[in-house]
Amino acid sequence: MSCVNTLKKKGMKLTPQRRLILDAIHDVNAHLTAEEIISCVQSRMPEVHKSTVYRTLELLKRTGCVLQSELGGRVIYHHADEGHHHHLVCSECGMVLECKEELFETVEKSLAHKYGFSAAFRHLVVNGLCRECKRIGDS
Numbered sequence: 001m002s003c004v005n006t007l008k009k010k011g012m013k014l015t016p017q018r019r020l021i022l023d024a025i026h027d028v029n030a031h032l033t034a035e036e037i038i039s040c041v042q043s044r045m046p047e048v049h050k051s052t053v054y055r056t057l058e059l060l061k062r063t064g065c066v067l068q069s070e071l072g073g074r075v076i077y078h079h080a081d082e083g084h085h086h087h088l089v090c091s092e093c094g095m096v097l098e099c100k101e102e103l104f105e106t107v108e109k110s111l112a113h114k115y116g117f118s119a120a121f122r123h124l125v126v127n128g129l130c131r132e133c134k135r136i137g138d139s
Helices: 004-010 017-028 033-044 050-064 101-115 131-138
Strands: 064-072 073-079 083-091 096-100 124-129
Touching: 004 017, 017 050, 017 073, 017 124, 033 050, 033 073, 050 064, 064 124, 073 124, 083 101, 096 101
Parallel strands: 083 124
Antiparallel strands: 064 073, 083 096
8 A cells, every 4th residue: 555655754643543544445346435434434434524534535645645636516535546537527417427537638748739738637527428318419
C-alpha cells in the first residue's frame, strides 16, 4: 500500500483510524462517497467520528493518495493507485462508462502546443448522451 509509505515519508502518523479509512478505500473495488467510507469505517470502529474521516480524506487528497471527483452529483473518492481514468456519464439515463486516460492525450498536447498550458487531467467526468439515449433522441 503506497499510501502508508507516502504518509510515513512525510512524517505523518498512521493512526488506527487512518488505517481503517485507507483499508476501506482499498478493499472496495469501486468509487466511494465520504458517507460510504464513514459507514464502512464505523462498522469496524464505531467511535470514529465522521469529521475524522473528512479530515483524513483531505489529507489523503493533498498527499496524492486519493483522487476526488464529482460523479452524478455526488463527490466520490478512489485510490490513486487505480490509475488515472475518466468517466463518461449519460445525463439522460445516468449510465457511467470508464474511459482510459489516453483518450485525452490529443487535447492535452493541443493545449500545450496552442496555449503553452500544461493540463492536469487526473479524473475527469464528461457529461453527455450514451449511444442508446442518443439513438432514442435521434428517432
